[in-house]
Each structure stands twice: as structure tokens, then as C-alpha cells.
Amino acid sequence: MSKWSAALSMKKRMNLTATKKRDLMGWIFVSPFVLGFILLFLGIFIDSFRFSFMEVNVLSQGGYSEKFIGMDNFHHILRIDPYFNRQLYDAVQNMIFDIPIIVMYSLFIAVLLNQKMKGRAIFRAIFFIPVILATGIIDKADMRNSIMNAYQSIPGLDTGIAAVNESAGGMFSNLQLKKYMYQMFDFSPALVNITVGAAENIYNVVNHSGVQILIFLAGLQAISSSIYESAKIEGCSGWESFWKITFPLISPLILVNIIYSIVDSFTGGKNQIMDRITSTMKLGQYGTASAMAWIYFLVAALFIIVIGLIASRFVFYQNKE
Amino acid sequence: MIHIKLHRSKSGIKRSYFADFGIYLFLLLFGIFMMMPMVYAISNSIKPLEEIWYFPPRFLVNNPTLENFRDLMVVMSDSWVPFSRYIFNTFFITAVGTLGHVVLASLCAYVLSKHHFPGKGILFSVVVLSLMFSGAVTQIPNFIIISKLGWIDSYQAIIIPAFASSLGLYLMKQFMDQMIPDAVLESARMDGASEWNIFWKIVMPMVKPAWLTLIIFSIQGLWGTGANHFIQSEELKTLNYALSQILAGGIVRTGTGSAAAVLMMIVPIIVFVISQSKIIETMSASGMKE
Incomplete structure (x- = not known):
């Protein structure tokens, strides 16, 4: 440990920019990623932030128009829109x-x-x-749907206890389970x-x-x-x-x-x-x-x-x- | 002293047979549950058309047939662009994208994890924040940027953004935090290794499980690349797109569609099995002897 710090301090004496060199090395290693990031993501970030204060219309002849409307979008979503908050x-x-x-x-x-x-x-x-x-x-x-169907057609797969309830259409239905739990416990x-x-x-x-x-x-x-x-x-x-x-x-x-x-x-x-x-x-x-x-x-x-x-x-x- | 162990000793913790049995039972139960969708997809792909429409749907096939696969071949063979082109596109995008992503993300993660330089904290928090930004709203700005770069209708439009996916970077950084003790790097520096050598000869072998995992994720993501508004010419479109066009043929193509789905599953599964078998549990965490 001490050897290392001694070596470091020696290097520092010889070359004052040792830490700077390491900083530089760090930036060289990250630069490809950072470049890509700035190029491809930062612009998107900023643009979409800008759009959130604007009314953006896509024009039929190509391109789009934008009009600054302040906080109206946010006001509309949070105060007028009945579903968003929920x-x-x-x-x-x-x-x-x-x-x-x-x-x-x-x-x-x-x-x-x-x-x-x-x-x-x-x-x-x-x-x-x-x-x-x-x-x-x-x-x-559309596998998901058919798979869900398949799941429901196989009794006892999901909960294990469902087999008991086979006649009622496979899985324990939500409602029944709730009723059961209210009564039992x-x-x-x-x-x-x-x-x-x-x-x-x-x-x-x-x-x-x-x-x-x-x-x-x-x-x-x-x-x-x-x-x-x-x-x-x-x-x-x-x-x-x-x-x-x-x-x-x-x-x-x-x-x-x-x-x-x-x-x-x-x-x-x-x-x-x-x-x-x-x-x-x-x-x-x-x-x-x-x-x-x-x-x-x-x-x-x-x-x-x-x-x-x-x-x-x-x-x-x-x-x- | 550094001594990176290459083989974990064989004498692991011995368990009782009862515990073994319990583990198998549990894994089997959950395993069956997880396998269901795949078994269903496969059995669907070898069902004759009339059997697919049974209601309630049957889980297993009664009269297995390869009709669906034959139909798929027929449809594939009279496509406008030779079908091999779609296959090449998907393979190319997946291979190049994954390679670049894993290398760049590891380079960046190494520095973020083990170096100190000005701007590091901000950089990392920007990466974490960008994880949460949903793709849906970024469509317009994204398109503008790609088109300003002149990348519309080229492989770059798909491959280059895949390089800079921040999820992989985030994962690699955390893995490196966990897996690499600073002391290993310090002693390598003392021995005069350059940063580049440290990265390739010490860091990367030590985090092998991590980048093998990253490869799985990346291939998984890129393999599914479908229709994309950056790509307009038919020659550059992907396998996924071509197969979904077959599906778009409507209800009669249902069987063909499930055959296509089964074919699409094969590659990710093979990649997964190969890369998991490469993670030999030999890499010991620290490799340090104090």
C-alpha cells in the first residue's frame, strides 16, 4: 500500500499532471459513449421538453408547425383530463x-x-x-391472448387449488375468492x-x-x-x-x-x-x-x-x- | 499478491437428499409453469388449421403436421426480395449492434465505476435518468435527428442508437462495482499495466458473467427489431418485419404465423444456452489474497 502511494507521489513530483492524465484517460474511455449519447439522446430530450410547452401539428404537406402555449398542456392533463391522474x-x-x-x-x-x-x-x-x-x-x-386462453382452459395450473373448482370454469374466479376470504377469515x-x-x-x-x-x-x-x-x-x-x-x-x-x-x-x-x-x-x-x-x-x-x-x-x- | 483463481474447488456445500428433492420439486413446478407458453406455441405450430380454431383451445396437438412450416416455406420463397436478404439483415444488425454495445458500454462502465474524473457524477445520473424516458414520445425528435445525420434508410439508423443504449451501461457499471476490487487494479497499475491493458486483460475477464449476460439482453432486443420508420427500402428490412407481413395475410395465415414465431424463438434460445454454458462458475470474486 505504502509502496503504491510512494510511487504515486514520486510520479506527481516528476509530472504534475498525473491526476490530470488519469482524468483524461477517463474521458477518453467514456467519450464514444458520451458522443453517441449527446448525438442521439440529448437532442431528443430537449426537443420533447420543448414540445411539451407547444402545440405541435404535423402538416399534411410534410414537416410540422409549433406554437408556444405555455403551461396549457400540463393544465389540460392534470386539471381537465378525467383519466390521467387516476x-x-x-x-x-x-x-x-x-x-x-x-x-x-x-x-x-x-x-x-x-x-x-x-x-x-x-x-x-x-x-x-x-x-x-x-x-x-x-x-x-397474438400469442399472449391465446396463451391466456390456454391457461384458463387448464384447470389447476395457476393456483393448484383451482382444480377443486373445476366445474365453475377453471380458475378460481376473482369474485369467489374474495367472498371466500371475507367469510373464512x-x-x-x-x-x-x-x-x-x-x-x-x-x-x-x-x-x-x-x-x-x-x-x-x-x-x-x-x-x-x-x-x-x-x-x-x-x-x-x-x-x-x-x-x-x-x-x-x-x-x-x-x-x-x-x-x-x-x-x-x-x-x-x-x-x-x-x-x-x-x-x-x-x-x-x-x-x-x-x-x-x-x-x-x-x-x-x-x-x-x-x-x-x-x-x-x-x-x-x-x-x- | 494477485492470484486469480481459475477453478472453484469441487467441494461445494453438500446438501441432504431431502433438500435436493425440494429444490428439484420447486424448480420443476415453476419450470412447468414457465414452459407452458412455449409448449403451447410449438404445439400450435404443428396443429392443422382446423385444430387451431377449436374452442376451447386444446393445449396439445392431436394430429401433428408440418403443414404450417411447409406453407411458411412457400410464402417465403415467393417474396419480392430474396428471403435470405431479410435473414442477413437481422443477423447483421444483431451482431454488429451487440458487439458495439457491449464494448462501448463496458469501456464507459469501467471508467464510471473505477475512475474519478470531473463530471462523472453528472454523467452517471444522466444515464440513469435516461433509462426512464419512454420511447413513444421521442418519435419526432428521434426521426429529425436521424434524418439530419443522413442516416434514413441505412443500417446505421438502427445499429448506432443500439450502441448507446443506457441500460447496458448501467448494468455493467453496477456489475463492475460489485465484482472488481480496487486492489486488483491498483496492483496492476503498480506493475505498470496501461489502462487499456488493465481493461482488456483484467477487468473484462473478471466481469465475464456480466458481459455474457449483457450479450443475451442485447441480442434479445435487437433480434426483435421489426418495422422501423427509419427504414424504407425493402432490401434493408428485417426478418421480423418480413414474418409479420406474412402474418398480416389474415386469418388463414394463423398457422403459418405460429410456425414463424417458433422459428424466431430458436436463435435467442440457442444464444442463451451457449452463453450460459460459457459462464463456468470459476471466476472467483476477488481473487485476492491478503
Whole structure:
């Protein structure tokens, strides 16, 4: 350690710009990315911000016209539009319920898939399949609908208990389950709604956790096996070594996955707000759509910042003493 | 002393048979659940047309036939542009886009993760914020920028923006934070390695699981590139676009469509399996001996 700092100070004496050189090196490494970023994204950012204060019309002969109308777009969306606030609230609420489930589920599966066992590669592939299916043509072939139909036609697939209720048309219907829960247990309606919502969301969660599982897997592979070995020699149980070794060392990636899941849930195509923005675009109201997108963007950014700040207090980095 | 371990010792933590059984059972249950859509897609692609329209839909096929695939071949063979052109386009875009993205994102992530230079904090927060910006609203400005660059109707219009996708950068940066101890880099510098060498010889091998994962994501995204308003000439359009045109033929093409979907699945799955099998769990995290 001291050798290194001595070498550094010697270098500093010889050449005063040693740190500057390293700064420069840093900028050289990032420059391709930054250039691309400025070229391709920054302009878009600025333009769409500009559009959100304007009335933009696409002209039939080509090109477009723009007229500055101040905050009118925002006023229209937040005060006049009857649906936007509600949809925004729903999107945020869904996200808050889904993300802990997705992250916990994917960590759990990743830990299982990281065990030494036969057929591990096959299992890994299986858990990534929903991600592959969710893209491009496969999606376009309107698979989703027919798959959902297929799911519903197979009793007992979703909940296991549904087989009991086969005659009633496959899955436990939402309403029945709620009634049942009200009667059986003295649950409060809010709690029942959350539980039923979570059960309905299983398909959703399972389908949206492929990427997160892979991220966790890559992270788990980076944890040195020697730590586990020495813990085992010290008499550490599997449970303890998960919480004392795996969990702290994987915590940076838990933060990553929380943020990824937020982004995924905010920008995913199945989000009502996104549908809304896209359909507003198609109507030709680019100004309104941009304003909507910016409101949405700010809400999402706020969430990421708040959750990121809270979560990063619990994140443990190996390198930092 | 640096000693990067290449092989993790074989004596992992031993589990009881009961625990093994539990893990298999759990994975099997969830695995079956995850496999359902794919099994359904495959069985749909070998269903004869009349069987596709059964209501309620049957999960498995009764009279398997390759009719759909044959139809697909017929439709493919009389396309306006030779079909191999679409296939080439998709492969080209996917390969170049992924390569560039992984290299650039890793370069940038390395510096963001392990160096200190003015403007670093701002740069990284801009990247994180851009993750949240939805594509839908950016259509007009995006088109203007691409057209001002003169890239309309060229491969660049798809490939270059893929290079600068900020998600990959963000992931790589976080992986590097987690996987690379500063001490390794310090000692490499002491031994006189240049930054370039450190990056290629030390950092990249250490984060192999990370960039293999990134490759999967990137290929996954680019493979699905479909119709795009930057591309107008038929010769530059992608496989996905061509197959969705076949689908657009209407209800009679349903079977052909599911055959096409099955064909499109094959490549991402192969890539996934290969890259996952390359992640041999040998890279130990720190490789440091204090």
C-alpha cells in the first residue's frame, strides 16, 4: 500500500499532471459513449421538453408547425383530463406492489438456479423463456391472448387449488375468492384486495422476472466460493451463510434489480399510461403527449431517486472499507 | 499478491437428499409453469388449421403436421426480395449492434465505476435518468435527428442508437462495482499495466458473467427489431418485419404465423444456452489474497 502511494507521489513530483492524465484517460474511455449519447439522446430530450410547452401539428404537406402555449398542456392533463391522474395513481400503485414480489422471487429462483445440480442449464433456459417470448413477432402472433386462453382452459395450473373448482370454469374466479376470504377469515377488505391482486399477478410476476433472475445469477457467480468454504468450516449453516454472505454481497444487484424493475414497470408496453401516451401521439397531439410523458418521467425519476436513496443505504460494497 | 483463481474447488456445500428433492420439486413446478407458453406455441405450430380454431383451445396437438412450416416455406420463397436478404439483415444488425454495445458500454462502465474524473457524477445520473424516458414520445425528435445525420434508410439508423443504449451501461457499471476490487487494479497499475491493458486483460475477464449476460439482453432486443420508420427500402428490412407481413395475410395465415414465431424463438434460445454454458462458475470474486 505504502509502496503504491510512494510511487504515486514520486510520479506527481516528476509530472504534475498525473491526476490530470488519469482524468483524461477517463474521458477518453467514456467519450464514444458520451458522443453517441449527446448525438442521439440529448437532442431528443430537449426537443420533447420543448414540445411539451407547444402545440405541435404535423402538416399534411410534410414537416410540422409549433406554437408556444405555455403551461396549457400540463393544465389540460392534470386539471381537465378525467383519466390521467387516476391512471398515474394506478401505475404507481401497481409498481409498489409488484416490485418487492418480483425482486424477492427472482432472487430466490436465482439462488436455486445457482446450486450445483443436474440439468441446471436447462432450468436456467426455462426461466428465461418468457423474456424471449415477449418480443417481436412472437408477441405479434397474438400469442399472449391465446396463451391466456390456454391457461384458463387448464384447470389447476395457476393456483393448484383451482382444480377443486373445476366445474365453475377453471380458475378460481376473482369474485369467489374474495367472498371466500371475507367469510373464512375476518380480513379487512383492503387486505383481501391486495392478496387477491397478488395472486392474480403471479403470471405477471413470473413473466417479468427473467431479466432480474439473470442479473442475480451473474452476480451470484461473482461471489467467491472460498468465502462459503471458510464459513462452512466455521460451522455456518446454509441459512446463515445466505443471510451473512450471499445477501450482503448481492445487495448491490438488489438495488440494480429494484431500479430495473421500476423502469420496466414504468416503461413497459402493458402500462396504461404508456398506452395513453402512444394513443395520444397517434391522434396527432404531440404537444399533449410530450407533456404527459414529462409528467410521467418526473414521477418515475422521483421514485427512482427516493427508492435508490433508501436502498443504497443498505447496500454493501466489498471494496469500500 | 494477485492470484486469480481459475477453478472453484469441487467441494461445494453438500446438501441432504431431502433438500435436493425440494429444490428439484420447486424448480420443476415453476419450470412447468414457465414452459407452458412455449409448449403451447410449438404445439400450435404443428396443429392443422382446423385444430387451431377449436374452442376451447386444446393445449396439445392431436394430429401433428408440418403443414404450417411447409406453407411458411412457400410464402417465403415467393417474396419480392430474396428471403435470405431479410435473414442477413437481422443477423447483421444483431451482431454488429451487440458487439458495439457491449464494448462501448463496458469501456464507459469501467471508467464510471473505477475512475474519478470531473463530471462523472453528472454523467452517471444522466444515464440513469435516461433509462426512464419512454420511447413513444421521442418519435419526432428521434426521426429529425436521424434524418439530419443522413442516416434514413441505412443500417446505421438502427445499429448506432443500439450502441448507446443506457441500460447496458448501467448494468455493467453496477456489475463492475460489485465484482472488481480496487486492489486488483491498483496492483496492476503498480506493475505498470496501461489502462487499456488493465481493461482488456483484467477487468473484462473478471466481469465475464456480466458481459455474457449483457450479450443475451442485447441480442434479445435487437433480434426483435421489426418495422422501423427509419427504414424504407425493402432490401434493408428485417426478418421480423418480413414474418409479420406474412402474418398480416389474415386469418388463414394463423398457422403459418405460429410456425414463424417458433422459428424466431430458436436463435435467442440457442444464444442463451451457449452463453450460459460459457459462464463456468470459476471466476472467483476477488481473487485476492491478503
